[in-house]
Amino acid sequence: MDLKEVWKKLEQEKLTQPVAGAGEIYKTSKHPVQKLINSFKMALGFVVLFELAFTYLAIIAPQPVVKVAMVLMMIVYIFYFVANYKTLQHIKTTFRMDQNLTHTLQSIYDNTQQSLKFQRRSALFIYPLAATCGFLFGLSMERNVVEVLNNRWVWISLVISIAVLTPLSYFVAVQLERISYGRYLNQLRTLIHQLNSQT
Amino acid sequence: MPVSEKEFIALVNENRGIIYKVIRLYINQEEDTRDLYQEIVFQAWKSYPRFDGRSKFSTWLYRVGLNTVLTFKRKPVVVIPHEDLASLHVAQTKTNTDESEALYVAIRQLPEVDRMIITLHLDGYENEEIAEITGLTKNNTAVKLHRIKDILIKKLKAE
Numbered sequence: 001m002d003l004k005e006v007w008k009k010l011e012q013e014k015l016t017q018p019v020a021g022a023g024e025i026y027k028t029s030k031h032p033v034q035k036l037i038n039s040f041k042m043a044l045g046f047v048v049l050f051e052l053a054f055t056y057l058a059i060i061a062p063q064p065v066v067k068v069a070m071v072l073m074m075i076v077y078i079f080y081f082v083a084n085y086k087t088l089q090h091i092k093t094t095f096r097m098d099q100n101l102t103h104t105l106q107s108i109y110d111n112t113q114q115s116l117k118f119q120r121r122s123a124l125f126i127y128p129l130a131a132t133c134g135f136l137f138g139l140s141m142e143r144n145v146v147e148v149l150n151n152r153w154v155w156i157s158l159v160i161s162i163a164v165l166t167p168l169s170y171f172v173a174v175q176l177e178r179i180s181y182g183r184y185l186n187q188l189r190t191l192i193h194q195l196n197s198q199t
Numbered sequence: 200m201p202v203s204e205k206e207f208i209a210l211v212n213e214n215r216g217i218i219y220k221v222i223r224l225y226i227n228q229e230e231d232t233r234d235l236y237q238e239i240v241f242q243a244w245k246s247y248p249r250f251d252g253r254s255k256f257s258t259w260l261y262r263v264g265l266n267t268v269l270t271f272k273r274k275p276v277v278v279i280p281h282e283d284l285a286s287l288h289v290a291q292t293k294t295n296t297d298e299s300e301a302l303y304v305a306i307r308q309l310p311e312v313d314r315m316i317i318t319l320h321l322d323g324y325e326n327e328e329i330a331e332i333t334g335l336t337k338n339n340t341a342v343k344l345h346r347i348k349d350i351l352i353k354k355l356k357a358e
Binding site for chain 2: 003004006007009010011013014015016017018026027028029030031032033095096097098099100101102103105191194195
């Protein structure tokens with residue numbers, strides 16, 4: 001039996017029958033990688049917002065030590081911006097449907113996981129710094145920070161704040177990461193698994 | 200060479216039979232077809248700036264279509280109760296006497312990647328090209344293709 005002959009007949013009769021939706025290009029996609037791209041874009045937007053907020057706080061902060069703290073936070077968020085931007089660019093350049101599918105998806109999955117892992121780990125050092133900045137900013141509204149820091153109880157309060165806020169912030173960040181990236185990464189992992197198991 | 204959106208749509212429209220074919224081979228639910236058509240065209244539009252023209256546009260679009268359909272999140276297929284399945288099979292064999300219809304049914308029963316391999320083969324692609332598109336080795340492609348053809352011929356003869 002010549003399958004190619006049967007195939008030609010099938011093509012004429014059934015396969016090339018029109019489907020609904022031809023015409024314009026609707027510039028939206030339901031693809032999990034596109035959703036990841038959107039999440040990274042949103043993350044970049046938030047980083048820019050935080051940068052603006054820190055810039056504003058650095059300007060209005062009445063004391064130099066607080067201004068320095070805010071500038072430190074701005075530098076940290078520049079690193080976050082670069083990390084997210086690099087990952088976004090990697091996904092955008094790798095995500096092509098005319099390439100080897102398994103390699104493409106695997107590369108995007110690995111790179112995104114690596115980037116998120118780096119951000120999660122670095123956040124453990126950032127949260128204490130952020131808590132300290134917030135603490136100093138709050139103090140600076142009514143008192144001279146340098147003088148107040150001579151008080152032992154202020155240091156104890158600062159340590160307690162850091163001890164409480166760091167794990168709490170980490171927990172919240174992990175939950176947000178799960179919402180923004182987790183389900184799409186899971187979909188990607190499933191797809192890669194399915195493709196690998198079939199090949 | 201950059202093309203406008205209008206020119207690109209014209210190019211896609213000239214080759215839309217390829218997209219229809221991909222959709223008809225992989226989609227069970229009619230309501231998914233519109234979304235998938237749009238997804239394929241969108242992915243092609245995004246990838247097109249890097250289309251280098253080494254292959255024909257139709258070949259390139261075929262690849263984009265197949266890759267998109269494999270990663271498209273389809274609505275779950277409605278599960279048919281076992282007793283209804285038996286009556287459906289009888290109805291199918293009564294009406295689908297034509298060989299091409301039987302081939303269509305047989306191909307759609309294959310795993311997705313196997314479906315991709317056999318359709319590329321039937322459309323005249325060489326094993327090397329199929330290997331490149333699917334990410335398999337050339338040898339693995341040849342082995343799989345041989346096995347798939349055996350399965351299909353057996354099924355068609357059994358009809």
